[in-house]
Amino acid sequence: MALSTIERFLLTLTLYNLLVTAAVSIYGIVARPSLTKKIISLTILGDSLNVLAIFIGFRVFSIPPELVSEVELERFVGLAVDPLPQALVLTAIVIGLAVTLFLVFLALQVYRLYGTLDTRRIRELRG
């Protein structure tokens, strides 16, 4: 079994798309002044890195890491994808959602107190 050229191309394209998405979202976090856009960029960065982690564990011609009775252990071990990245990502997604919610609460309070989410204007305000 080997990958065809089109499969190889599509896998590589997916990988570079993920990297570019991560880079653009870092630009959003660092350079955009709006707190809302910073939070959106942060979630995009987290998700693209999660997909990248899953991609590292993925192998072609594989089966899910769940042992069912029809499959013998030998064959299962040889064929299943790496379960470790999946285990790390599944907790990371839920933690990421909780942390995003916390940031949303912070941004909401900032808006209620200062009337703006622009970091350049928040910096000038006192008290």
Place this chain on the structure above:
Amino acid sequence: MRRVIVAVSIAAFTALLAYATTVAGALGYLGLETRALARMFLALAYNPNLRELTAMSPAAVAAIVWDFRGVDTLYETVVFYMAIISALAIYRGVHKVGGGGSVGLSLIVRVVTKLLIPMNIAIAVSIAVHGHLTPGGGFQAGATLAVVSVLLAVVYSVNSFSRVGVEVSKAVALQSTGLIAIAAVVFTPLIYGVLTGAQAYLMQNYVKVDSGFHFPAEVLGQLISGTLIWLNIAEFLAVSFGFFTVFMLLSLREEVVKQPLLGEGHGS
């Protein structure tokens, strides 16, 4: 100058990640071989012949999450709890959920939602209790159930929370119950070891080489994988009601939230 630094660091980050994943071979997607570590986890997830090493769970991901790397997950649960508690601390002084007389969206949407919510709850519970057998577990089930709180807030308005008997204090209490249940499962081997003088480890699931203590792997012929089912159910409680708490607070009306923020003098 600032823009140049930003551009250069982003380009460097992308180049570094691209190098690590392709040239340095951190990415194995073109290889057909499984990594040695992955092969070990897969071989030991459910293996009744190696009783000292297995987690007795056919779902390899669940076995890693709560057995092989259980302390890691415990730490992540603490991070989750801290995020929820920090959000609650920001909203300190806000108690009132509901009040006012709005009834939500149109009749069609409300009836369809009424049909969907029991299904949602059933699926969430199913994902939680089958976490050690199929893909899923406490985290996923909790996130599934959290959808119910958003549906209630959007379709039936914020007032519905008090109508169906869900309050912030109750949700926090249920979340804490889940965390206490996790702690109870984690400390059970330790208490057993102290009481009987036998060798037992913190967060132990199945028999180890020098310890005979183990949780029952099967009950009435049903595989429950020792601690895995209990930890999944407890985590389900903790995650779902943690999200319930924050979504409830997030959907509060503006004047309710602003009152404690602006002080006594500004309140009506």
